[in-house]
Amino acid sequence: MKRDMSNKEELFFVENLxxxxxxxxxxxxxxxxxxxxxxxSKNNTKxxxxxxxxxxxxxxxxxxxxxxxxxxxxxxxxxxxxxxxxKTYVELTITAIELLASQESALExxxxxxxxxxxxxxxxIVTAVMKEARKIAREVTEK
Numbered sequence: 001m002k003r004d005m006s007n008k009e010e011l012f013f014v015e016n017l018x019x020x021x022x023x024x025x026x027x028x029x030x031x032x033x034x035x036x037x038x039x040x041s042k043n044n045t046k047x048x049x050x051x052x053x054x055x056x057x058x059x060x061x062x063x064x065x066x067x068x069x070x071x072x073x074x075x076x077x078x079x080x081x082x083x084x085x086x087k088t089y090v091e092l093t094i095t096a097i098e099l100l101a102s103q104e105s106a107l108e109x110x111x112x113x114x115x116x117x118x119x120x121x122x123x124x125i126v127t128a129v130m131k132e133a134r135k136i137a138r139e140v141t142e143k
Contacts, residue, residue, distance in 0.1 A: 076092065
């Protein structure tokens with residue numbers, strides 16, 4: 001059965017509220033993980049323990065482990081064991097560092113161009129609307 005895409009509600013989300021359109025170098029979920037691994041590695045030592053990352057991202061360890069496995073399969077992270085404290089940690093690969101830099105550059109360009117087009121007040125309104133849209137979407141999907 002062919003789907004009629006003339007439904008304005010569906011088109012609103014497909015055409016307007018898809019942040020994945022900004023993510024070209026990698027998937028948004030991968031970017032979020034890599035961003036926080038990079039951030040933690042710069043804030044602390046080079047070792048980013050899974051337990052620290054799970055806490056930072058507010059994710060249960062099993063969900064985080066699946067995400068890290070996916071990143072490992074893509075060649076973005078390496079899992080290692082710290083034998084001193086008997087904890088697992090991850091490190092970014094060169095591939096991930098390069099992709100992260102490329103994606104960050106694209107995000108900076110989008111942000112710069114938004115600031116050229118809209119005032120700070122207008123961007124504040126857009127941000128507030130987007131946050132509220134995410135909140136409503138979560139409420140609906142969590143029912």
